[in-house]
Structures are given as C-alpha cells and as structure tokens.
Amino acid sequence: MTESINTKIDLKVKATLDAGASQKGKIVIGDKGFEFINNQKNRYFVTLPWNEIDHVGATRGIRKGHITHFTVYTKRHIGYVFTARDSKRIFEEIRPHVGAKNLVYEKDMFDRLRHSFEDLTKK
Numbered sequence: 001m002t003e004s005i006n007t008k009i010d011l012k013v014k015a016t017l018d019a020g021a022s023q024k025g026k027i028v029i030g031d032k033g034f035e036f037i038n039n040q041k042n043r044y045f046v047t048l049p050w051n052e053i054d055h056v057g058a059t060r061g062i063r064k065g066h067i068t069h070f071t072v073y074t075k076r077h078i079g080y081v082f083t084a085r086d087s088k089r090i091f092e093e094i095r096p097h098v099g100a101k102n103l104v105y106e107k108d109m110f111d112r113l114r115h116s117f118e119d120l121t122k123k
Helices: 087-098 109-122
Strands: 009-019 021-030 033-038 045-049 053-060 067-074 079-084 103-105
Touching: 009 033, 009 087, 021 087, 053 087, 067 087, 079 087, 087 103
Parallel strands: 053 103
Antiparallel strands: 009 021, 009 079, 021 033, 033 045, 053 067, 067 079
16 A cells, blocks of 8 residues: 555545556645555555646646646656546646646647647738
C-alpha cells in the first residue's frame, strides 16, 4: 500500500492517467499535494507536492466550457495527462494551491486554424 503525503483530503475523484497505456485510478487532492493512485496495482502511483507543480493546462472540447482532459506539468518539465468526469471541480480545488495564473487553457486545433486564417487575411 502506498503512503499518502496528504494529511487532509479535499477531493477524491475517479480518473484515468494517460501514460502510454491508460491507467484507471483515483485522483486525491489534499493539503500537501496532488496524487494519483492506480486501482489495480497500488505500486503505480503519481505523487506531486504543490511546490513541485509548475502549471496545469486544460484542453477544452468542442463545447468551450467543457474540459475534456488536463495536463499537470512539473518543474522538471514532465507532463502527466489525466482524464476525469468532473475536471472543472478538480480545477477549482487545484486553484488555491497552485494559483490562478498557473491554470491555463491550451489551444486546440480549431484555435490554431482560426489564428492562422486571421493572419492570412491581415496580409
């Protein structure tokens, strides 16, 4: 069994870690850090203290308000991609620990196409 770094748990949600093969488990957000614990094998886990997280990027779906998945970037330039049913609630719990400036929306394919089309029409 893995030891949790958190003394108080704020949120516990079912989620999927997309690292090669998808791993189903639980995201645990607490006072000391962000954790992912695998359901089948407890030895596969991700533990990130709050001071180790650089920023969190969210990918929106076709509906702009819906967050399909999000990536937690560490200060060592490692990104962990997670998918959860209620990603917006996870973002609300992460915001006080990481800071609002470090929660960003990543550009999707349609945003990139729109910006490149606008650049072509300006010339």
